[in-house]
Amino acid sequence: MGYDAIIIGSGLSGLAAGIRLAMFNKKVCIVEKHTVLGGLNSYYVRKNRTFDVGLHAMTNFTPKGVRNSPLGKLLKQLRFSHDDFRLCQQHISEIRFPEHVLRFTNDFEFFRQDVADQFPQEIDGFNKLVEKILSFDELNLKNQEVLESRPILERFIRNPILIDMLNCPLMYYGNAREGDMDFYQFVIMFKSIFVEGFAKPVGGMNYILHLLEERFKQLGGELRMGSGVTSINAEKGTVESINLENGEKLVCEKVISSIGYVETLKCCSPKLYETEDCETGQVSFMESLFVVDREPRDLGYDKSIVFFSTQPKFDYKVPDEMISITSGVLCCSNNFNYPQPLKEGLIRLTNMANFAQWNSLPRSDYIAAKKKWRNKALESVFTFFPDFRDNMVFLDSFTPKTIKKYTGHLNGAVYGSPRKIKNGKTPVKNLFICGTDQGFLGIIGATLSGISMANLHVLRK
Numbered sequence: 001m002g003y004d005a006i007i008i009g010s011g012l013s014g015l016a017a018g019i020r021l022a023m024f025n026k027k028v029c030i031v032e033k034h035t036v037l038g039g040l041n042s043y044y045v046r047k048n049r050t051f052d053v054g055l056h057a058m059t060n061f062t063p064k065g066v067r068n069s070p071l072g073k074l075l076k077q078l079r080f081s082h083d084d085f086r087l088c089q090q091h092i093s094e095i096r097f098p099e100h101v102l103r104f105t106n107d108f109e110f111f112r113q114d115v116a117d118q119f120p121q122e123i124d125g126f127n128k129l130v131e132k133i134l135s136f137d138e139l140n141l142k143n144q145e146v147l148e149s150r151p152i153l154e155r156f157i158r159n160p161i162l163i164d165m166l167n168c169p170l171m172y173y174g175n176a177r178e179g180d181m182d183f184y185q186f187v188i189m190f191k192s193i194f195v196e197g198f199a200k201p202v203g204g205m206n207y208i209l210h211l212l213e214e215r216f217k218q219l220g221g222e223l224r225m226g227s228g229v230t231s232i233n234a235e236k237g238t239v240e241s242i243n244l245e246n247g248e249k250l251v252c253e254k255v256i257s258s259i260g261y262v263e264t265l266k267c268c269s270p271k272l273y274e275t276e277d278c279e280t281g282q283v284s285f286m287e288s289l290f291v292v293d294r295e296p297r298d299l300g301y302d303k304s305i306v307f308f309s310t311q312p313k314f315d316y317k318v319p320d321e322m323i324s325i326t327s328g329v330l331c332c333s334n335n336f337n338y339p340q341p342l343k344e345g346l347i348r349l350t351n352m353a354n355f356a357q358w359n360s361l362p363r364s365d366y367i368a369a370k371k372k373w374r375n376k377a378l379e380s381v382f383t384f385f386p387d388f389r390d391n392m393v394f395l396d397s398f399t400p401k402t403i404k405k406y407t408g409h410l411n412g413a414v415y416g417s418p419r420k421i422k423n424g425k426t427p428v429k430n431l432f433i434c435g436t437d438q439g440f441l442g443i444i445g446a447t448l449s450g451i452s453m454a455n456l457h458v459l460r461k
């Protein structure tokens, strides 16, 4: 007998979709190409240390008892308590540009005050913009209209530096598009970062992913690791089965795929659908992790996350060089309010990177290039951050090429295609997408995407 639903991918969206379906007694199987859960937000082990691949922070933090926030809804839908996620809030974060610094915490009024102090002429416009953002229905799945955010922001704010400062964290944490950002996405990210805020789970993604896995299996879900899908068999516009790398064929009523829209269509057989029209994502990052012999605070830095630009104009675009060192994100993992201090100091650095350049390097040059560009990136950071080179005890970097290898996302595009399919539909009647290309990004966003696509396309039908 076949499955009610097969979910492709065990990232956050796939796991969440699986839990929802198993909860309602659907016969559901998650098939994952890799041997480790988590996709873009997985973890890996080096020299007995476990590192998160993608976790700087979870966005969308709201306190216990807030039920109608994204986090509150997620917990309710997956039947977890707030305590189950073991979230520790940020201390304070900042957006650092050459002539201005804006600080924010999980209390939005603190940020509003900092904007008023730094940009007194802009505060009225900023407040009106906030009103518009708070009343905007960014989660309407039927609304496919896309508005660019910059022209809208310019109606409220005259100083381009403030616009760029607001954009910097929102784009780094969730913009699939170079240059400007879709306004609904700007609203999602503004609420999730400035209005709600940052937290980190004790135990990192390893803990969260296994919590989800355990719930899925307890509910009777089946998880097949190391089972890459080679073909989605969609004769006459309807999926009947999928093929796995080991040659097995799994029969199913419906498929929800979290691997990306273009990536999913490319898997369809026969090749009924053109993928040329689809927009492939380009935005990717180089990520460096530094273990240091003391807390970042003891090096002289108490911020949780720093979004920086070394130039007054912030350019969110794929760099012509291997990486861009004129802007980035620096995350001090220790500067979250953990009940027990972390065992070691950990600093993470993110820079925008060019997939094509990294991908074209021969193996021998690749290692040397990582070292060279990591050093360049650090030099740029040390213009405002204490130099910790003498305190490093371990370091590691990965590039867009690594991201492509371990997640399958074309171009290592962390936020997938710029064109999102909000209703999750594909040209195949019973094939749907969730996660990155559906439009909700990040840890909380992807999880909610899995929940909402499972509800909409399987449970409500």
Ligand SMILES: Cc1cc2nc3c(=O)[nH]c(=O)nc-3n(C[C@H](O)[C@H](O)[C@H](O)COP(=O)(O)OP(=O)(O)OC[C@H]3O[C@@H](n4cnc5c(N)ncnc54)[C@H](O)[C@@H]3O)c2cc1C
Pocket: 008, 009, 010, 011, 012, 013, 014, 031, 032, 033, 034, 037, 038, 039, 040, 041, 053, 054, 055, 056, 057, 058, 059, 227, 228, 229, 230, 258, 259, 285, 287, 403, 406, 407, 408, 409, 414, 434, 435, 436, 437, 441, 442, 443, 444, 446
């Ligand atoms: C460096 C980095 C830093 C990040 N930082 C943060 C952060 O601080 N906060 C935050 O909220 N978010 C962050 N993110 C983003 C967040 O990780 C993602 O938005 C989210 O994890 C996406 O989940 P997903 O389920 O949509 O997709 P994915 O995680 O990509 O899941 C897709 C899964 O499908 C599998 N797969 C692919 N092809 C196949 C196939 N043919 N057959 C079977 N399985 C297949 C993949 O292996 C993968 O496990 C970061 C991401 C990266 C890469």
